[in-house]
Amino acid sequence: MGLLDYGPGKSFVKWSVWLSWPIIAAGKRLSNVPVLKWLIGPFFMRPYNEVTAVPIDVTVESPDSAVVPIRIVERLVTDVEEKFIIGECICRSHNKVATPPMDIGCMALGPAARRIHPSHGRMVSTEEAIHHVRRAAQAGLIATVAHAWIDPVAFGTRFRDLMFICFCDDTNCIYRTYMKNRGPTLDGVYKRLPGISLAVDREKCDGCGQCVDRCFLAAISLENGIAVIGESCAGCARCSMLCPQNAIFVAAEDEDALYAQLITRIQEVSELPVRTS
Ligand code: SF4
Numbered sequence: 001m002g003l004l005d006y007g008p009g010k011s012f013v014k015w016s017v018w019l020s021w022p023i024i025a026a027g028k029r030l031s032n033v034p035v036l037k038w039l040i041g042p043f044f045m046r047p048y049n050e051v052t053a054v055p056i057d058v059t060v061e062s063p064d065s066a067v068v069p070i071r072i073v074e075r076l077v078t079d080v081e082e083k084f085i086i087g088e089c090i091c092r093s094h095n096k097v098a099t100p101p102m103d104i105g106c107m108a109l110g111p112a113a114r115r116i117h118p119s120h121g122r123m124v125s126t127e128e129a130i131h132h133v134r135r136a137a138q139a140g141l142i143a144t145v146a147h148a149w150i151d152p153v154a155f156g157t158r159f160r161d162l163m164f165i166c167f168c169d170d171t172n173c174i175y176r177t178y179m180k181n182r183g184p185t186l187d188g189v190y191k192r193l194p195g196i197s198l199a200v201d202r203e204k205c206d207g208c209g210q211c212v213d214r215c216f217l218a219a220i221s222l223e224n225g226i227a228v229i230g231e232s233c234a235g236c237a238r239c240s241m242l243c244p245q246n247a248i249f250v251a252a253e254d255e256d257a258l259y260a261q262l263i264t265r266i267q268e269v270s271e272l273p274v275r276t277s
């Protein structure tokens with residue numbers, strides 16, 4: 001491919017992110033405002049914005065065994081032929097933070113990833129992709145599997161056969177931040193992987209409220225001094241990891257069922273070619 005076959009280079013995309021960051025942040029807040037919420041909502045909705053959390057750094061209980069959700073992401077990067085690792089996390093780069101490591105960037109999947117300009121990173125093998133996912137898990141990051149319009153716009157690629165897996169922390173990710181002040185039209189735009197569920201052990205919870213403060217979706221509240229997880233929970237499992245009483249449990253269907261659910265969700269909104277593993 002010649003350079004003209006690629007989308008814009010790194011400098012242009014960084015500049016675009018710098019410009020669009022406050023617009024996205026404001027859009028989430030303004031989704032609370034009458035009329036504006038109907039204008040803003042479609043930018044965050046299916047089929048233009050399909051975003052699923054996969055808690056890659058936890059092991060969860062299933063009816064028959066322990067499930068390791070990182071396997072879901074490893075299977076996905078194995079079953080999609082084209083993989084491109086972005087050399088640095090755009091969000092952490094924008095916020096100029098060194099930890100979690102900036103070089104654990106997003107991964108683009110699908111034929112459209114071949115059009116991403118080489119200044120952003122490089123195409124990688126399955127082994128390199130799995131190594132990258134494992135590094136992200138070790139760094140305590142959450143995988144965000146996204147088919148979102150903003151990625152092909154930023155990188156100048158096709159939308160229909162492009163998927164991104166971003167590796168997100170709590171305080172820098174443009175997907176996860178500014179969501180606490182959203183309006184109801186944005187409820188459910190950052191989704192739980194079907195088959196994952198959370199529950200609070202009422203005997204263990206002491207009502208300290210740490211999970212309430214830290215949930216990026218404000219999906220937890222205290223009722224009579226006990227944490228209660230609401231419908232908007234995206235199943236990222238962050239609250240489970242930080243609860244000092246180990247009072248929040250994550251449960252899951254078996255690995256094959258979880259993987260099938262994720263692939264179905266992806267293929268309902270995209271034409272991403274996924275081999276069967
Ligand atoms: S962090 Fe744990 S103990 Fe504290 S309120 Fe939440 S569930 Fe209860």
Ligand code: SF4
Nearest residue numbers: 215233234236237239
């Ligand atoms: S309730 Fe817990 S698992 Fe659900 S979105 Fe909030 S932090 Fe993530």
